[in-house]
Amino acid sequence: MAQNIETVDALLVGAGIMSATLAVLLKELDPALKLEIVELQESGAVESSNPWNNAGTGHAGLCELNYTPQAADGSVDIKKAVHINSQFEVSKQFWAYLIAKGVFGSPKNFINPIPHLSFVRGDKDIAFLKTRYEALRQHHAFAAMEYSEDFATLKAWMPLMMDGRDGSERLAATRVEGGTDVNFGALTNQLLAYLATLGNATVTCNQKVTDLKRNADGWRVSIKDTKSGAGREVQARFVFLGAGGGALPLLQLSGIPEGKGFGGFPVSGQWLRCDNPAVVERHQAKVYSQAEVGAPPMSVPHLDTRVVDGKKSLLFGPYAGFSTKFLKHGSILDLPLSVRPSNLGPMLAVARDNMDLTRYLIKEVMQSQEQRLETLRKFYPTLNPADWRLEIAGQRVQIIKKDPKKGGILQFGTELVSAGDGSIAALLGASPGASVTVSIMLQLIERCFAHRGNEWSAKLAEIFPAREKALQDDAKLYHEVSARSNELLELTSPAAVTA
Template identity: 55%
Template sequence: MSNMQKKTDVILIGAGVMSATLGSLLKELAPEWEIKVFEKLAVAGEESSNEWNNAGTGHAALCELNYTSEKPDGSVDISKAVKINEQFQLSRQFWSYLVNKNLIRNPQDFIMPIPHMSFVEGEKNVTFLRNRFKALSDNPLFQGMEFSDDPKKLKEWIPLIMEGRTSNEPIAATKIDSGTDVNFGALTRMLFDHLKTKNVEINYNHSIEDIKRAEDGSWDLKVHNIETGYIDDYNAKFVFIGAGGGSLPLLQKTGIPESKQIGGFPVSGLFMVCKNPEVIARHHAKVYGKAKVGAPPMSVPHLDTRYINNEKALLFGPFAGFSPKFLKTGSNLDLIGSVKPNNVLTMLAAGVKEMALTKYLIQQVLLSNEKRMEELREFIPNAKSEDWEIVVAGQRVQVIKDTKAGKGTLQFGTEVVSASDGSIAALLGASPGASTAVHVMLEVLEKCFPQHMFEWNSKIREMLPSFGESLVDNPKLFQEIHTSTAETLGLSKKELVYN
């Protein structure tokens, strides 16, 4: 135990893509601030950010059907899709800024162009997809999207999915070539390598034992050095908790009023990974289907071309599972330990309301390998069991809170929880997560550093030209940004052309 308290300006908890993004933004906006990072594991990006623990989709709502809802009259609400697309454009701009400034290099090591597709079966779903396509194709953010219900055209787009398909059910797909595959693990490691050059102190194998508010409003942390066993005292003016599933227990330690009446429900994931290079070579797209009736949003099935360690891979999933752990490397006591007197009623209410989710998770846990293959064959009719193996993906903790929709409402997005004085903030939740990291970290800056936003505004706009702008309302700006970021990131040499 060290009695010498070490002071710093900023402490980032967790070495994932969120902390990496916030640290990189702060080093551009306030380079003189001292930043320390604490990570429980031995390297960066090993939990939710790791390339094997997420879908690797650059979520821009190009293919994800759960971001476009069908209204009672059959029309499609695209407002959420537009919002997420604009948020992803901010991430592209920031990554491009870092590449242009030679702060990170070789963007092909973390981002690759890949068509994004939606694929549906059945007359009702085909009608929905056609209406979705019409709604999106009128929007400048989604220009270039194609629709087809012609089996011959679909064989050109997705030969692996069409081969051996014998059903007489109507089928249809949309395709847009401006989609991306993002290796968030590689990106995270690149950002932390960059932060090291900016004198950011990164401490691996360090866990946070306690967080308490100091008398002057700053934060005292007890940090356990896992290798030596020592516990050191740190003090920071600002703390960001970006520990993935581990964020909720740490937030609860702070005792801030904003941490009350919040719970978490862990959901684990599995992917099927193809081992046959010939099969992998025959598919080149991220193809998202539609969640089955009664299934939660995070269960949308998709067949993904991925680039991992610069090698092409093919994954199908996700299959949901249940574990009481909040992290893959967590404890089986995580869930029960997160139940506190201030959130027990919220948790119980969620348990009553989410019986359908509980039933779904039980069914998923009990799936045999052959049952998983049957679900895969709905995408690839000729799939062979010997070509595929199971990989355990990451843990996600869905936020449970009291909302206008009622007590104990399960949330499926990401959420920033911060103290009223902005001295501490935590990121909770999951999808769309890493894809919108820059937008989420801008929210942290606005909530926690409002007194600096005016002086930072010009620098933010240098890094993010669309900051404060609506790209939907300014198609010319979107065209300029989309084209320039595509060139910088090596995604396309073709410029989008607008009528």
């Protein structure tokens, strides 16, 4: 069959934050690389990267209580929070590098300073929060964290949330002023716009990958145009499956042995949204609290300031839901069609071991608007129901993987799955994905492009003055690198950086 087959060095599936980051990183490391991003929707950043489909928290371990689990003896493990903090600092270095080049637009379009708070009620949770604070503040990344149980201080930190409360109620909070709100949709589109200026890089929308076949030169990828119905084939030396919830079916389509046994558990989300300026102006923070028993970590309740297209709003949630779709714009057949002989066992094991989660999701799905508002009242007692409306968030597909002891486990987080020869990689999972994208994509580059490691090492050192381990271990280096990133990203004033 006579057919023109396009050849690229890299084909990236999904035009969200992951693919956009990887594409720009690869072009910085080798400007001659020819790459294409194919996207199922009509534009980039429609699914998980869209600002209304995620919380927009610059996840740095500052306020997320589920990143600091408490042991039976009462101690708090801070390793995960420290690691995620260092990963976010690596993301900031990459964005700051692009800003410093003078070709990337304004950082205010996608990142803004917003204090991060953790808020708890009752003696048990207050004891946990204080222990957490004492453990975290010993580490240089969290030295600026403040703690208070004082009513007047808490009212100054979060006035909206303290209205109507009895001064005798047992409350506590921690605060870090140096938190951020990130519009990952705007960031993705800025990355894609920059990519378009680099040459030999294209983003093609309305494209559905229908087949993946391995050959001696990499992968032959069959693609269908969803508008015209026309098909084409692309020969790619490397393929990245970064299509959010849509990555699992594509990984299964590839047939690589490393992808066998993985399943997906989709969880949908909903938010309550407020755009009333009088309310929004009284809450300038992201405030996280404890999740309910049985709730997935992505359902930790929080009341957030969001900055989208220069306009501030408040989001509260997320309220979990259940849909068999893997993407917000996906098919209800996504989940049943993902079941394979290799993952049926792990999926059944997870169903058996997660009845609490199942009951929680059923309860969430059945909630009325008044019940949702009642949950919000624990944060904001004097709310006016007329100020709040329901916003449907994106789909998150949590990872189900084989486990030698339990048969299968439900994993919250992100996982990079790659072929042994590095010719294809897929990203599965959810939070804190977007915030730590750069670290994950660097991990991908180190794994799948190891043969170019020596060649690219100098450029990587230029873009990233300090990687995760150095940031975690070296306080002086951490503060120097973070201060430079903050200055370039306009997160602090130059005077504050140099003081």
